[in-house]
Amino acid sequence: MKSSTLKTNRDFRRVYNRGKSVLMPSIVLYKLPTRHPINRIGFTVSNKIGNAVTRNRIRRRLREAYRLNEDRIKEGFDLVIVARHKSVESDYKSLESELIDALSFLGLIETEI
Known part of the structure; x- marks a missing residue:
């Protein structure tokens, strides 16, 4: 199911x-x-x-990693992904694997064996 976005500072x-x-x-x-x-x-x-170019590139990579794995994620949660300094040097595959690891650690996704 398609996700919505958090928009307000309060959220x-x-x-x-x-x-x-x-x-x-x-x-x-x-x-x-x-x-x-x-x-x-x-x-x-x-x-x-x-x-700005670097920040937008990181944001696009994280958004795409989430979008491709969205169907595997449990529903009914508000999620916030915050990029850290190391994400500048990280390629797409490592960002995606870290996102999947973080989601599985929080119990939001089932890991494949």
């Missing part, structure tokens, strides 16, 4: 303050259970990371 703060998180080398993933039947997702890349 992001609620996920940061009340949600659970997992720290990976390139990303931090926050999750918060909700009553919504779909997931809402937000992406954050700090102004301290590179220039």
Whole structure:
């Protein structure tokens, strides 16, 4: 099912303050259970990371990694993915594998054996 996006600062703060998180080398993933039947997702890349082109590239890569694995993710959560400095040097495959690892660590995705 297609996800919606988190848009307001209030939504992001609620996920940061009340949600659970997992720290990976390139990303931090926050999750918060909700009553919504779909997931809402937000992406954050700090102004301290590179220039606008670099930040947008990281955001696009993370968005695509999420989109390709969206069908495997459990529904009913607000998710926020925060890029860290190491994500600048990371290629798409490593970002995708870290996202999958973070999702499985938080119990949002079933790992394939």
